[in-house]
Amino acid sequence: MQVKVHWIIDGVAEMDAETIENAEKNVETILGKLVSDNPQLVETLGARAIQGKAYLPGSEEDKDIENS
Numbered sequence: 001m002q003v004k005v006h007w008i009i010d011g012v013a014e015m016d017a018e019t020i021e022n023a024e025k026n027v028e029t030i031l032g033k034l035v036s037d038n039p040q041l042v043e044t045l046g047a048r049a050i051q052g053k054a055y056l057p058g059s060e061e062d063k064d065i066e067n068s
Contacts, residue, residue, distance in 0.1 A: 020055070024052065
């Protein structure tokens with residue numbers, strides 16, 4: 001039987017960085033290495049995209065709580 005499984009990995013990385021852009025680049029580098037070192041993510045699990053956005057603590061977090 002052919003079955004499709006839709007999966008999502010959600011996470012929040014906290015790190016020291018000089019700019020928001022540097023923080024995003026750091027995470028992009030780590031995730032890019034993870035994908036290239038683990039071809040099963042694409043070949044078996046069908047990973048198509050990884051995305052994220054950096055923000056300063058308190059800014060987006062507060063909006064998420066208000067909208068709940």
